[in-house]
Amino acid sequence: xxxxxxxxxxxxxxxxxxxxxxxxxxxxxxxxxxxxxxxxxxxxxxxxxxxxxxxxxxxxxxxxxxxxxxxxxxxxxxxxxxxxxxxxxxxxxxxxxxxxxxxxxxxxxxxxxxxxxxxxxxxxxxxxxxxxxxxxxxxxxxxxxxxxxxxxxxxxxxxxxx
Numbered sequence: 371x372x373x374x375x376x377x378x379x380x381x382x383x384x385x386x387x388x389x390x391x392x393x394x395x396x397x398x399x400x401x402x403x404x405x406x407x408x409x410x411x412x413x414x415x416x417x418x419x420x421x422x423x424x425x426x427x428x429x430x431x432x433x434x435x436x437x438x439x440x441x442x443x444x445x446x447x448x449x450x451x452x453x454x455x456x457x458x459x460x461x462x463x464x465x466x467x468x469x470x471x472x473x474x475x476x477x478x479x480x481x482x483x484x485x486x487x488x489x490x491x492x493x494x495x496x497x498x499x500x501x502x503x504x505x506x507x508x509x510x511x512x513x514x515x516x517x518x519x520x521x522x523x524x525x526x527x528x529x530x531x532x
Contacts, residue, residue, distance in 0.1 A: 400427045403438040404517055412528040419529070426523035436516040442509035444502075 400423045401408055410419055431437050521531040 400424065400520075404513075404520060406517060406521065407532045408524055409530040409532075410528065411530050414528065422524065422527045422529065426520050426527070429523050430516050430519035433519050434512070434516045436512045438513055438516055442506055444505065 404427075408419065408423060414422070524531045
């Protein structure tokens with residue numbers, strides 16, 4: 371193995387180990403979960419700040435019902451196949467009518483069903499994208515509510531929160 375490859379392999383291994391060891395420290399902190407920065411205004415110790423952050427986190431979670439550690443819920447996937455079936459049925463009906471005028475109702479119905487199903491899938495994807503955007507918006511609103519409750523609690527305990 372050439373020296374450069376050996377060095378890069380070892381370097382990559384060291385970086386991976388550092389990432390694995392330090393990731394829980396970053397992700398597990400309350401400020402890491404909320405995205406807020408907390409600064410003591412009255413000379414509180416790091417231990418006191420950690421205690422106050424935990425107490426305010428629990429209080430804000432109890433008041434709002436929001437846990438920033440939980441990911442946004444996926445949008446409900448109700449009636450996925452209904453769009454495709456409705457599109458296929460509508461397309462088949464239009465295709466059959468068009469095919470009947472042209473003398474081939476069965477061929478027209480088949481072509482219409484294929485085109486209608488494709489349109490139904492497109493409608494389904496559009497609706498899923500809208501549901502995802504709405505779910506993300508609601509999640510962000512919930513997080514903002516939690517952050518206001520957490521910030522108010524920390525402010526009352528003598529911290530600046532940004």
